Amino acid sequence: xxxxxxxxxxxxxxxxxxxxxxxxxYKVGDSKGWTAKHGTYYDWAKRNEFQVGDSLMFQYDxxxxxxxxxxxxxxxxxxxxxxxxxxYNTDYKVGDSNEWRVPEESDFYSKWSExxxxxxxxxxxxxxxxxxxxxxxxxxxIEFKSCDTASPVDVHNAGQDLIRLMKPGVRxxxxxxxxxxxxxxxLRVVVRPLSKSVPKKMQLSPFDRFINWLHESFRPHPHH
Numbered sequence: 001x002x003x004x005x006x007x008x009x010x011x012x013x014x015x016x017x018x019x020x021x022x023x024x025x026y027k028v029g030d031s032k033g034w035t036a037k038h039g040t041y042y043d044w045a046k047r048n049e050f051q052v053g054d055s056l057m058f059q060y061d062x063x064x065x066x067x068x069x070x071x072x073x074x075x076x077x078x079x080x081x082x083x084x085x086x087x088y089n090t091d092y093k094v095g096d097s098n099e100w101r102v103p104e105e106s107d108f109y110s111k112w113s114e115x116x117x118x119x120x121x122x123x124x125x126x127x128x129x130x131x132x133x134x135x136x137x138x139x140x141x142i143e144f145k146s147c148d149t150a151s152p153v154d155v156h157n158a159g160q161d162l163i164r165l166m167k168p169g170v171r172x173x174x175x176x177x178x179x180x181x182x183x184x185x186x187l188r189v190v191v192r193p194l195s196k197s198v199p200k201k202m203q204l205s206p207f208d209r210f211i212n213w214l215h216e217s218f219r220p221h222p223h224h
Contacts (some may be wrong), residue, residue, distance in 0.1 A: 106184035130159035
């Protein structure tokens with residue numbers, strides 16, 4: 001029996017304006033999140049004015065949906081995800097409801113990290129009081145254990161920061177505020193390679209083959 005895959009197409013068009021003084025994080029769809037609701041994202045995008053440097057946070061069930069970025073208007077209009085520019089996975093709110101603050105138990109963030117599997121393409125969302133804390137990324141396990149703030153890789157202090165996990169490896173985060181890192185405000189994240197394998201050859205439905213033909217037929221070709 002032939003197996004068919006039902007694909008929901010979510011569309012979001014953004015117009016990026018010039019650079020602004022402070023970047024913002026927008027939760028796509030607000031309280032509705034990233035779900036199959038007709039017209040939700042067109043109206044949502046119209047209500048917002050996006051600036052260069054802003055970030056989008058997609059909240060959804062990873063077992064049901066994902067976020068796929070496509071390159072062309074035709075791919076967007078026909079919901080053609082056969083040749084994505086990028087596929088994004090999961091946004092993790094660091095500390096969940098506790099957010100990024102000195103924990104009651106010093107191993108809180110260690111346990112929080114160990115309970116999850118982070119992969120390339122995931123994002124970390126740090127929410128905190130920027131008058132009380134900040135986020136420093138550091139290089140090594142030695143700096144992490146000793147709460148050494150002398151040579152950070154990056155410094156974040158906006159109160160809401162989105163950090164992309166773009167390659168495999170270990171990432172270390174602490175705070176520069178005196179005594180807070182020693183009290184447990186520190187995070188070690190192990191980033192794994194993408195776990196989803198892509199089949200070498202896909203069995204396409206007639207509709208998918210038609211969309212692929214449209215994409216190839218109308219793609220601009222360089223003149224010689």
